[in-house]
Amino acid sequence: xxxxxxxxxxxxxxxxxxxxxxxxxxxxxxxxxxxxxxxxxxxxxxxxxxxxxxxxxxxxxxxxxxxxxxxxxxxxxxxxxxxxxxxxxxxxxxxxxxxxxxxxxxxxxxxxxxxxxxxxxxxxxxxxxxxxxxxxxxxxxxxxxxxxxxxxxxxxxxxxxxxxxxxxxxxxxxxxxxxxxxxxxxxxxxxxxxxxxxxxxxxxxxxxxxxxxxxxxxxxxxxxxxxxxxxxxxxxxxxxxxxxxxxxxxxxxxxxxxxxxxxxxxxxxxxxxxxxxxxxxxx
Numbered sequence: 001x002x003x004x005x006x007x008x009x010x011x012x013x014x015x016x017x018x019x020x021x022x023x024x025x026x027x028x029x030x031x032x033x034x035x036x037x038x039x040x041x042x043x044x045x046x047x048x049x050x051x052x053x054x055x056x057x058x059x060x061x062x063x064x065x066x067x068x069x070x071x072x073x074x075x076x077x078x079x080x081x082x083x084x085x086x087x088x089x090x091x092x093x094x095x096x097x098x099x100x101x102x103x104x105x106x107x108x109x110x111x112x113x114x115x116x117x118x119x120x121x122x123x124x125x126x127x128x129x130x131x132x133x134x135x136x137x138x139x140x141x142x143x144x145x146x147x148x149x150x151x152x153x154x155x156x157x158x159x160x161x162x163x164x165x166x167x168x169x170x171x172x173x174x175x176x177x178x179x180x181x182x183x184x185x186x187x188x189x190x191x192x193x194x195x196x197x198x199x200x201x202x203x204x205x206x207x208x209x210x211x212x213x214x215x216x217x218x219x220x221x222x223x224x225x226x227x228x229x230x231x232x233x234x235x236x237x238x239x240x241x242x243x244x245x246x247x248x249x250x251x252x253x254x255x256x257x258x259x260x261x262x263x264x265x266x267x268x269x270x271x272x273x274x275x276x277x278x279x280x281x282x283x
Contacts, residue, residue, distance in 0.1 A: 008062060008065070008066070009062060012061055012062045012065065013058065015061075015085055016057075016058055016061060016085055016088040016089055016092065017089065017092060018089065018092040018093040018095075018096050019089060019093050019185070020185035020189045021189055021192060022192065022203055023188075024185070025093050025097075025203070026203060028086050028089055028090050028093075029090060031086060032083065032086055032087060032090060032221065035083055036217065036218075036221045039224050039225075040217060040220050040221050040224065042220070043213065043216050043217050043220050044216060044219060044220040044223070045216060045219075046216070050091065050094075050095040050219065051095065053091065053219065053222070053223065054091055054092050057084070057087075057088045057091070057222060057226050060084075060226055060229055060230060060233075061081075061084055061088060061229070063229075063233060064076075064081055064084065064229050064233065065081070067233060067236065067240075068081070070236040070237055070240070071232055071233065071237075074232055074235050074236040075232075076228075076229070076232035076236065080225075080228070080229070080232070083225055084222075084225045084226070084228075084229055087218070087221055087222035087225050087226075088222060090218045091219060091222045094214065094215040094218045094219075095215070097211075098212060098215040113151075115153070115156065115190075115193060115194045116148060116151065116153075116156050116194075118190065118193075119160060119190050119194065122186055122187055122190060123147075123159075123160075123163065125178075125183070126144055126163060126167060126179070126183075126187070127144050127145055128178075129144075129174045129177050129179050130143075130144035130170075130174065132177045133170070133173045133174050133176070133177045134170075134173070143166055144163065144166060146159055146162065146163070147159075153194065157191070157194050157195055160187065160190055160194055161191060163187065164188065164191060167179060167183075167184060167187065168184065171184075
């Protein structure tokens with residue numbers, strides 16, 4: 001039997017879910033960077049599965065939203081809440097792209113036929129939106145009906161780029177009939193994949209090791225912000241025992257410090273075994 005999520009939990013999940021495109025990830029990272037540089041003094045390794053940490057942080061963020069008023073009275077206002085929310089999004093995305101998730105470090109670019117096939121439902125849905133929104137403007141609706149007649153990757157890339165531009169240009173007309181931000185993100189992700197761009201290269205990361213350092217930095221940053229939110233909650237809700245208990249229970253585990261060694265460091269030589277005392281022979 002599945003677990004039923006409350007309306008508040010659904011809202012938190014929507015606010016803190018992973019982003020779909022490198023551009024969104026980079027924007028979140030740029031916004032977080034000043035605070036990350038200020039509070040992260042030592043990068044930590046995860047001490048538990050990152051998915052577990054994300055779940056715990058989301059539960060903590062839900063408590064932060066629910067007790068917004070008392071927290072605001074104790075110097076934990078919208079800015080700190082926004083930083084925590086962004087950190088959870090960054091962590092969920094980094095886990096998906098660099099860590100335990102399905103992409104495991106890079107976009108898995110599919111063959112041309114699979115990419116074209118994957119874009120068909122998205123393109124068909126966009127056409128349905130446009131057919132309704134521009135039922136009396138067939139010249140506009142016709143622009144959304146383009147198909148990849150050649151079956152080539154170049155045409156698919158061109159088509160998706162054009163359709164995304166049109167969707168954003170006419171978003172105000174298309175939104176009432178069903179077009180959403182999630183739908184646009186899905187189209188952007190398809191365009192990234194059909195373009196064959198490597199995720200690490202897009203983000204300016206030179207190798208897998210740099211990606212893991214970035215992921216661990218985000219783990220550390222999100223955990224520290226979670227600790228701050230918990231401490232603020234205990235302080236602000238001192239006279240609300242139930243709120244204090246929620247904050248404590250939702251706190252993520254502390255990551256373990258990463259041991260950094262110089263590249264040219266020599267391995268430590270084993271110490272010689274100490275001689276054992278000689279026991280007198282029995283008489």
